Amino acid sequence: KAGVTQTPRYLIKTRGQQVTLSCSPISGHRSVSWYQQTPGQGLQFLFEYFSETQRNKGNFPGRFSGRQFSNSRSEMNVSTLELGDSALYLCASSLQGLAGYTFGSGTRLTVV
């Protein structure tokens, strides 16, 4: 079966712009979580969506937002990009958020 698909794989944006990243979970998985990974801070939890509702949110500013569609696909948006937003953004899906996770390959965002 298809894994978790994240698009695009690589992205270069300019400071002040906004960006939208996409995550298609494994078929049947209703929970999608987003994570940011940087060399300095490591992996950090952004938010989790379950059945189109944000169920949990990490400690990130309001510039980071997300949503989930009825087919469980999820998008995250970062507005007014800063250099520090350069990171690998990973999403993971699971059946209910309590079982094992499957991670996507990530989107590497570079802000210049």
Added chain:
Amino acid sequence: KNEVEQSPQNLTAQEGEFITINCSYSVGISALHWLQQHPGGGIVSLFMLSSGKKKHGRLIATINIQEKHSSLHITASHPRDSAVYICAVGKGGNNNDMRFGAGTRLTVKP
């Protein structure tokens, strides 16, 4: 102090050696996860533990809830095991509000 501490940060082993990576946490958790990340960035979820021990092939994960400590063991290590191993804990009643360790970079030499 980080909520999740891993040791060692870096580990180099010869092929065939027995590997142990440790994880200590300071918060109440509902589950602990071991993740594997290869150089390309992709992450694989190895184990999710809430008690006891789990085994999958050459990998064994244990957790001691009272001591707030978990270990990941790799038996008969192989160069393809070279990766970063990350411990993550799910806090409280929601596994998805996770806190991550800094990772252990393992290099297995042939």
